[in-house]
Amino acid sequence: MDVKRKVDxxxxxxxxxxxxxxxxxxxxxxxxxxxxxxxxxxxEAFMRLEWERVWTKVWLLGGRSDDLKEPGDYICTEIxxxxxLIVRQADGSVRAFPxxxxxxxxxxxxxxxxxxxxxxxxxxxxTYDLGGAITRIPDLDTFPxxxxxxxxxxxxxxxxxxxxxxxxxxxxxxxxxxFLDPMQRHIAPYHAERMAWTRDITxxxxxxxxxxVDAFNExxxxxxxxxxxQWYLDDVNVQIDCYERHNRYLIPxxxxxxxxxxxxxxxxxxxxxxxxxxxxxxxYEGRVSDIRRDVQLFKRKHGPAQGKDxxxxxxxxxxxxxxxxxxxxxxLNVHSDDIMMFRQRPHATDPNKxxxxxxxxELVPDGEEWPERPKHQRFKHRxxxxxxxxxxxxxxxxxxxxxxxxDAFKGLWIGDQELRIRHFHKVIDDYIYGPAGKGPDDI
Ligand SMILES: [Fe+2]
Numbered sequence: 001m002d003v004k005r006k007v008d009x010x011x012x013x014x015x016x017x018x019x020x021x022x023x024x025x026x027x028x029x030x031x032x033x034x035x036x037x038x039x040x041x042x043x044e045a046f047m048r049l050e051w052e053r054v055w056t057k058v059w060l061l062g063g064r065s066d067d068l069k070e071p072g073d074y075i076c077t078e079i080x081x082x083x084x085l086i087v088r089q090a091d092g093s094v095r096a097f098p099x100x101x102x103x104x105x106x107x108x109x110x111x112x113x114x115x116x117x118x119x120x121x122x123x124x125x126x127t128y129d130l131g132g133a134i135t136r137i138p139d140l141d142t143f144p145x146x147x148x149x150x151x152x153x154x155x156x157x158x159x160x161x162x163x164x165x166x167x168x169x170x171x172x173x174x175x176x177x178x179f180l181d182p183m184q185r186h187i188a189p190y191h192a193e194r195m196a197w198t199r200d201i202t203x204x205x206x207x208x209x210x211x212x213v214d215a216f217n218e219x220x221x222x223x224x225x226x227x228x229x230q231w232y233l234d235d236v237n238v239q240i241d242c243y244e245r246h247n248r249y250l251i252p253x254x255x256x257x258x259x260x261x262x263x264x265x266x267x268x269x270x271x272x273x274x275x276x277x278x279x280x281x282x283x284y285e286g287r288v289s290d291i292r293r294d295v296q297l298f299k300r301k302h303g304p305a306q307g308k309d310x311x312x313x314x315x316x317x318x319x320x321x322x323x324x325x326x327x328x329x330x331x332l333n334v335h336s337d338d339i340m341m342f343r344q345r346p347h348a349t350d351p352n353k354x355x356x357x358x359x360x361x362e363l364v365p366d367g368e369e370w371p372e373r374p375k376h377q378r379f380k381h382r383x384x385x386x387x388x389x390x391x392x393x394x395x396x397x398x399x400x401x402x403x404x405x406x407d408a409f410k411g412l413w414i415g416d417q418e419l420r421i422r423h424f425h426k427v428i429d430d431y432i433y434g435p436a437g438k439g440p441d442d443i
Contacts, residue, residue, distance in 0.1 A: 011250075012314040036411050061166055061326075097156060163192045208352060232267065254274075344356060
């Protein structure tokens with residue numbers, strides 16, 4: 001079929017919404033049509049380049065500010081070979097430092113969240129304060145060389161933005177705001193700080209971390225692996241925007257894909273959207289193609305009475321999926337009532353493995369009590385379901401990774417619907433190869 005066929009998706013006019021999330025279509029970058037070498041997904045040498053020039057240079061998402069409410073609250077998170085402690089200080093600031101005892105290299109805390117008065121190594125009881133300074137070394141007089149230099153763990157740059165806490169392994173990382181730009185203006189209108197944790201899961205996947213980023217950066221796969229979503233969203237009239245580092249697409253939800261015939265009855269998934277908005281689908285008299293617009297109008301009108309302040313969001317955002325990729329590893333599905341976020345982390349040593357973090361947050365209506373934070377779960381791919389759609393997304397990734405090793409497969413053959421994948425690799429190139437660009441022998 002001609003996937004460029006337009007249907008009557010009503011999009012917000014940029015002039016009508018000058019101060020909210022930008023909606024204008026950016027001009028597509030010209031990134032050519034070369035294959036993207038498979039070795040980027042399989043080679044240990046490329047993995048090392050990524051570590052040296054990407055992971056240790058960018059800002060990284062460490063966790064959520066509401067896990068750091070009180071002084072001594074900490075998040076212990078891992079990225080590649082590093083483990084990092086992010087800690088709320090007595091003065092309300094946050095600091096990050098390596099999760100490693102300077103004595104014999106033991107980890108101070110296991111991965112997870114918690115609260116401490118001090119960090120004490122379980123081995124010889126070297127002790128550190130909330131900022132990483134050494135406060136006690138048993139039998140210090142038996143170390144004629146004294147304390148390790150500075151008597152403290154080095155601090156990493158660490159900042160909060162948008163109810164999330166970020167760190168960088170690069171002591172010279174510039175301000176977080178410069179790195180995130182222009183994401184703040186795009187995402188702030190959703191007020192993530194009004195949303196509570198509802199899911200916190202880590203799944204071990206047998207694929208390169210980029211295969212997972214790619215899997216969420218295009219809607220070309222919807223017709224193949226999520227056929228049921230064609231009666232839920234429009235996978236064709238998708239606006240793609242590439243920025244300096246980050247990119248996004250905008251997918252109309254509560255809509256029918258032009259790849260399938262318009263049904264006469266309300267499809268179950270759209271029925272659920274209506275119910276969630278507070279509408280009664282049994283009373284609905286409009287056409288199926290009018291539902292998206294009518295849900296938007298209904299939420300605009302009834303949101304305030306439901307304790308939901310949508311005033312910073314445009315009409316499209318009341319139904320649609322604005323999907324962001326914050327370089328290098330955050331996939332963010334932002335919706336008016338929830339945020340579904342994926343953090344894709346590389347394995348420490350194996351380019352064929354990764355960690356896929358699923359973080360879900362839901363809007364808590366004004367005056368309602370916040371739900372209890374869910375406990376973190378961790379398991380291997382296929383040991384448990386992560387929901388039908390995400391199971392479908394995950395299904396092919398191990399076989400994609402195996403196929404990448406074939407001599408017959410030279411690289412990814414990327415189409416226009418997958419422009420964000422090409423842009424993602426271009427940004428990786430910018431970090432790895434610098435302004436001179438890729439040389440003939442680079443992958
Ligand atoms: Fe998908």
